[in-house]
Amino acid sequence: MGLLAGTKFDRPPHCNRCEKLESECICPPLEPVRTPPGKQTARIAVEKRKHGRMMTVIRGLAEEDNDLPSLLKRLKNACGAGGTITEDGLEIQGTHVDRVRTELQTIGYKVKG
Secondary structure, three states: OOOOOOOOOOOOOEOOOOOOEOOOOOOOOOOOOOOOHHHOEEEEEEEEOHHHOEEEEEEOOOHHHOOHHHHHHHHHHHHOOOEEEOOOEEEEEOOOHHHHHHHHHHHOOEEEO
16 A cells, blocks of 8 residues: 555546546636736836936736736836836836837837826
């Protein structure tokens, strides 16, 4: 008898929705329902931080409606700068309002600021 015999780890995994074996499951994968970019408005601003550093800030994009890490990566590549995700939105190092605006409009977002 094995160490895990008779426990849930000894049995093959089952789908939580249809209770069939995972190899026999035909349930569609769960994907989050997201608002399309055309129905969202991004607000762009430039803020001055300590030691005179400038930051381009993008607000108004909800985390549950967007894939913020991939959006940030795309914006950082377009601007050639660093950036981060904050509780308010996205921050890109430097003054890149025009580049961020054109990139967001290319994706399909409405842009203010």
